[in-house]
Amino acid sequence: MAIFPFLIFLTAIAAFFDLSSLSATVVALIFESVPASIAAPIAGEVKNVLLVPRGDLLTIGVALALWFASSGVEAMRVGLNRAYGMIEDRNFILLRLQSIGFVLLGTLTFLTIAFLVVLAPVAWKGLVHLVPAIEAFAWSLTLLRFGLTLVIAGAGLLASHLWLPAGRRRITEILPGVGLTLAAWIAGAYGFSLYLADFANYASTYAGLAGVMTAIIFLYLMALILLYGATLNAALVERRRRRAAAAASPEEPLTSPWP
Template sequence: MTHQGLIVATYQVLKDALGHFGRDDGFAMASHVALSALLAVFPLLIFIAALAGFFGLDGAADSVSKIVFEAWPQRVAEPLSGEINRVLTQRRPDLITFGVVAAIWFASNGVEALRTALNRAYRQRETRSLIYLRLQSLGLVVLGAIILIAYTFLVVLAPLGLAALKVYLPGLEEFLLSIDIIRFGVAGSLLLLGLVATHWLLPAGHRRIVDLLPGVAATMVLWMIAGASFGAYLASFANYVTTYGGLAGIMSAIVFLYICSAAFILGGELNAALYRVRAMRKQAKRAA
């Protein structure tokens, strides 16, 4: 493909993705995903607290919440992390029984919101059983909780062991540094794998994993830009306190999640647009 042809193809793909995002109420879906994600955070962490307590890993949920909010702008993360910490430090005897079931169920509503958004982005109509879909959502919540606990071990607990080894084996410092880099690389890849799994499992239809990578990469880049830009905006210009008073922290979190949700949906729209272009080219070759 020539340089000019590449520019034309890129323009067509972006026009298709952005046009479908606008026509299919992408901004409204982003609001739905953002609110559902915010409502799912507390039940998910409560369930993680119960699961970690079952395995004897006290404090893991608090560590997970710190890790989850570490990538958020500070002024967005502080109000939520403070409230979550207060929730997790309370004694919760109900976690052993109904509380765990309720927490998983409400957390799975966030998964269903992602599914609805991706079905629209990929131009898919859901035909699978509602029971199957809900069981899949519940299973993904449990799996996600286990992965986050493992993430906590990689990022929070492993440095303690590495520090001890550095004391007793100082000559292995460079080697341990390489292990440290690998550890953070593995932890960071969890986000990438989570996005790929979300695009692959949740929406209806069948897609190859390789076809999902452009949208996943675009989402991650947009998330990094959104985090840096929104953080700078809050620090320099925005004053939510004068507008929302005591709700300023939660409103800034909702706006940030709204931006991130729009980027997530745009990733699906980009994949769908690329798939449509490839299908049109195959059809043209067959006609020729």
């Protein structure tokens, strides 16, 4: 539900800096790893969002878009806190400002990477003109696009696990869950597309809403995978804590504060 407010705010930023052409590239990056059968139901509405001119950053509409986009970050925070077994006791205003910062950073990151993606073919043509022998490696551009998608997702996951939930975690403690999430996202997207192609028939159940329901179920699956990765990290941390406690005092029974 926060995708559209985020895109509205992103296009407003792009229009303000006269970078509107990069908005379509950003959308391509966001949906690059999503199967076409899943992305198609919302692709049309995304284009409608991008076609609306939004040149004024200081409007109530854009401010509300920023607020609702940050609400998506807050929803992720709630899920991660529950997965890690943490109780949130930080100031609400500071947390909301942090979520807004995440949206702003995400906007800047997507626009920067979109600029590099647009620049890459131009640079590649220049290199081919200078060194024609490298034209056989044109497939590397496609590999670069998918690599950028994974880098964006991985960096976003690392930042989310480190700073969104309460408490402190080291990078080494969150890497297992991040790696599992990325691998499961890829496998889940591929498996869900096969399921839609061979088994599912949402049209018989949801009629005209079949496309929308397909996208919602897919996003719900991806959210579950995200929370499962955080739960894995919490379980591994708890396991190490129990082992350390057992080594320190093997005769005392262990109790865990983590649910």
